[in-house]
Amino acid sequence: MSTTKIINRCQALFDDLDFTAVGDWKAADSTRKVIGFMPVYVPREIIHAGGMLPVGILGGGDQLEVIHGDAYYQSYICRIPRSTIELGVTGRLDFVDGLLFPSICDVIRNLSGMWKLMFPDVYVRYFDVPQNYDDEIGGNYYVNELQELRSGLENVAGRAITDDDIRRSVAVYNENRRLIRDLYAFRVRSPWKAPSSEVYLLLRAGMVLPVEEHNQMLVDYLAAAESQDRAMRDNCRIVLQGSFCEQPPLNLIKSIELAGCYIVDDDFMLVNRWLFDDIPLDGDPIANLAAAFLHGSRETAAKYQPDGALKGKYLVESVRDNAAEGVIFAAPSFCDPALLDRPMLAKAMTKHNIPYISFKYAENSGQMQPIREQAGTFADSIKLWSDA
Amino acid sequence: MSADKTPIEVVKEPSMLKQKAMIAENYRKLTGAPETGRKVVSTYVPGNLNELIMCFDMVNNLPEINAIQNGMRQKSRGMIMEAEKMGHSEDVCTYVKADIGMMAKGNIAPNGEPLPAPDLLLLSYTGCFTFMKWFELLRDEYGCETVMLQVPYEGDGKVTENMRNFVVKQLKEEVIPTFERISGVKFDIDRLRENLRRSAAAEDDLVWVLQSAKNRPSPIDAYFGGVFYIGPIFTAFRGTDDAVEYYRLLRQEIEARIANGQGPITPEGDMGSEKYRLVVEGPPNWTSFRDFWKMFYDEGAVVVASTYTKVGGVYDFGFRHDPDHPLESLADYCLGCYTNRNLPQRVEMIENYMSEYEADGFLINSIKSCNSFSAGQLLIMREIEDRTGKPAAFVESDLVDPRYFSKANIKNRLESYFQMIDQKRQGAAAA
Numbered sequence: 054m055s056t057t058k059i060i061n062r063c064q065a066l067f068d069d070l071d072f073t074a075v076g077d078w079k080a081a082d083s084t085r086k087v088i089g090f091m092p093v094y095v096p097r098e099i100i101h102a103g104g105m106l107p108v109g110i111l112g113g114g115d116q117l118e119v120i121h122g123d124a125y126y127q128s129y130i131c132r133i134p135r136s137t138i139e140l141g142v143t144g145r146l147d148f149v150d151g152l153l154f155p156s157i158c159d160v161i162r163n164l165s166g167m168w169k170l171m172f173p174d175v176y177v178r179y180f181d182v183p184q185n186y187d188d189e190i191g192g193n194y195y196v197n198e199l200q201e202l203r204s205g206l207e208n209v210a211g212r213a214i215t216d217d218d219i220r221r222s223v224a225v226y227n228e229n230r231r232l233i234r235d236l237y238a239f240r241v242r243s244p245w246k247a248p249s250s251e252v253y254l255l256l257r258a259g260m261v262l263p264v265e266e267h268n269q270m271l272v273d274y275l276a277a278a279e280s281q282d283r284a285m286r287d288n289c290r291i292v293l294q295g296s297f298c299e300q301p302p303l304n305l306i307k308s309i310e311l312a313g314c315y316i317v318d319d320d321f322m323l324v325n326r327w328l329f330d331d332i333p334l335d336g337d338p339i340a341n342l343a344a345a346f347l348h349g350s351r352e353t354a355a356k357y358q359p360d361g362a363l364k365g366k367y368l369v370e371s372v373r374d375n376a377a378e379g380v381i382f383a384a385p386s387f388c389d390p391a392l393l394d395r396p397m398l399a400k401a402m403t404k405h406n407i408p409y410i411s412f413k414y415a416e417n418s419g420q421m422q423p424i425r426e427q428a429g430t431f432a433d434s435i436k437l438w439s440d441a
Numbered sequence: 442m443s444a445d446k447t448p449i450e451v452v453k454e455p456s457m458l459k460q461k462a463m464i465a466e467n468y469r470k471l472t473g474a475p476e477t478g479r480k481v482v483s484t485y486v487p488g489n490l491n492e493l494i495m496c497f498d499m500v501n502n503l504p505e506i507n508a509i510q511n512g513m514r515q516k517s518r519g520m521i522m523e524a525e526k527m528g529h530s531e532d533v534c535t536y537v538k539a540d541i542g543m544m545a546k547g548n549i550a551p552n553g554e555p556l557p558a559p560d561l562l563l564l565s566y567t568g569c570f571t572f573m574k575w576f577e578l579l580r581d582e583y584g585c586e587t588v589m590l591q592v593p594y595e596g597d598g599k600v601t602e603n604m605r606n607f608v609v610k611q612l613k614e615e616v617i618p619t620f621e622r623i624s625g626v627k628f629d630i631d632r633l634r635e636n637l638r639r640s641a642a643a644e645d646d647l648v649w650v651l652q653s654a655k656n657r658p659s660p661i662d663a664y665f666g667g668v669f670y671i672g673p674i675f676t677a678f679r680g681t682d683d684a685v686e687y688y689r690l691l692r693q694e695i696e697a698r699i700a701n702g703q704g705p706i707t708p709e710g711d712m713g714s715e716k717y718r719l720v721v722e723g724p725p726n727w728t729s730f731r732d733f734w735k736m737f738y739d740e741g742a743v744v745v746a747s748t749y750t751k752v753g754g755v756y757d758f759g760f761r762h763d764p765d766h767p768l769e770s771l772a773d774y775c776l777g778c779y780t781n782r783n784l785p786q787r788v789e790m791i792e793n794y795m796s797e798y799e800a801d802g803f804l805i806n807s808i809k810s811c812n813s814f815s816a817g818q819l820l821i822m823r824e825i826e827d828r829t830g831k832p833a834a835f836v837e838s839d840l841v842d843p844r845y846f847s848k849a850n851i852k853n854r855l856e857s858y859f860q861m862i863d864q865k866r867q868g869a870a871a872a
Binding site for chain 2: 094098107124126127129132134154156157158159160163164166167169170171178179180183184185187189190191193197198201217252307355357359360361364386387388390391392393394395396397399400413
């Protein structure tokens, strides 16, 4: 299968604001249930173990006309909650039997309560995670939270979710994470063969497809991309940082690439790469999920870094490990976590002599010319004046 | 015009003088710490563990209070702009930027003396995501030790055993040992019990004062006046004899106002006749606090209940600090703070206030800086209108950024709102 064919399929899924693929999946069996989740991380394994489909709800992008959603928010609040409400009140999320709101910021947190008020028949859970990474303290708390989540999902599924169910799902998601690690590694090696706009669409497809189907799609894409001959450009290599919640318009990613930057690492849809390593298949699966979160998960603005000396280290390492030449901080307007974190990360970049630029976007930003100019100038400056 | 320029002689009651002296004394302790050797801890108002801090003889510094002080003294604008020049986004919380800008400008306390760097940052992560980033930023500036107390959010509208146990465990195994190490003082749980006993006594009187607004006329303004009433209990004084004495004095003053049939005291004396009884959601604006308040009392509008006065602890539904269950009680206090409650709980609380305090309307002052409060407020407004049938209104401002306080705009909206309440009354009378 060609990359074009695969990406066309991903693009169609991305463009479909009615989630037809999810509706079709659900319609195939009257007992099927769908659990939506918002950024940045939920343990999809438990949803999958209950025979349900986890679906990423990532806002409405730049193609959704937000009419109702704006009536729920002041002008100084980001776009993703208002387009999510738009999706809800226009019936586009009627297929959702439950919706999880991870602990990421006050806006998403409060949206969980709004959903309870507006959609009382939907299972709604604010999914809290520990900011304390001690097994006996934050770990115990998180294990119990996971058990509560499991219990709530059992009610939705109408059946028990056993440890063996979870182990089987962990195996499937381990495979998904491995393939996505492979995809990212491939892009690092040959970014001209895996443009970030394609990588992004592949990740988005994973937000709505059953994981088994997504795994096959990733296998097919990697094989096709490897064998495809594409022209290598004289681009600089950058890490894109700050886009972990409200999504950038696809055109923004394309614009950065067209401006002369290969994106070699990013924080898109971190749920795919939240856990670094495979989760063990033996032992207590809930304890394993908790341990993976505590000791083997990514750093992002929504997580507390207990050691001030390590603040920003992950981004410095990403630049080094991926042979990047600079960082583009691209955060949504009014995104508290990303924008509050940025000065500390920028300081770490300065300390390590890593060039960076910053800009803001909204999911419905339409004007890309300033982004192209800024990214193009950044790329030129790296090419012309970088020490490397 | 000339009348506006005449300096207003502010009426000072004994409780006001008492509070002023308490605040001055705390700033004296803070700025004098380098000489006295007292250790300083910085922490936040919601989830403020003052009783515990006192067990280690440490002095409590609250960055939000510094920002408020700077806002009311018209100093926050320059501080915020300083922080923005340093790279902090115009989109984020102005308390944070006022704090960072204050540091950049020498960290001068309201008494004119420099505040020392804290020995410890107690990150009480309660009801506000920004707190976590704020203390990471402060740690980056000060380079001092930080201890985190994560308080889980009441996503399902209740406190579970898991949540309570998590907080207690953090207190036992991380917060208290850190305090012991930094202060050199061994933890004494009986000392904590005594502090909590004093807290509960003060809380009884505070609740009595807040609930006095059920009277007609209300003897207090529970928002603009309320921010002064909550001052000691939300900050560095809960658990002290001073706080007990402050609330005893305040209660006596309010009892006298009720006996005399008086309304609230304002910066310009007694308010006069009560025309509108309101419930208000959201923090006040601090940079134009007097102007904002005047828009209400000039129209005879009194706030009979507010949610902001619950941000540092919700006491009027029965919770008290409990010396018999000291750590569990601290956990329940943190878990129950207003912005740690989910939106359905907040709506229920406001609906209760509307009914219990016989309010004529509901007003939201939506704060640009504070997503913890603000995200969802337009839905809260709809819910309250639907459930009570009372008119609601919405104004926008900011905490300490004067660039976001539009006096004429807010005044126009409020005047229209009061007319709407009048029309609603006339309609009800005609029916």
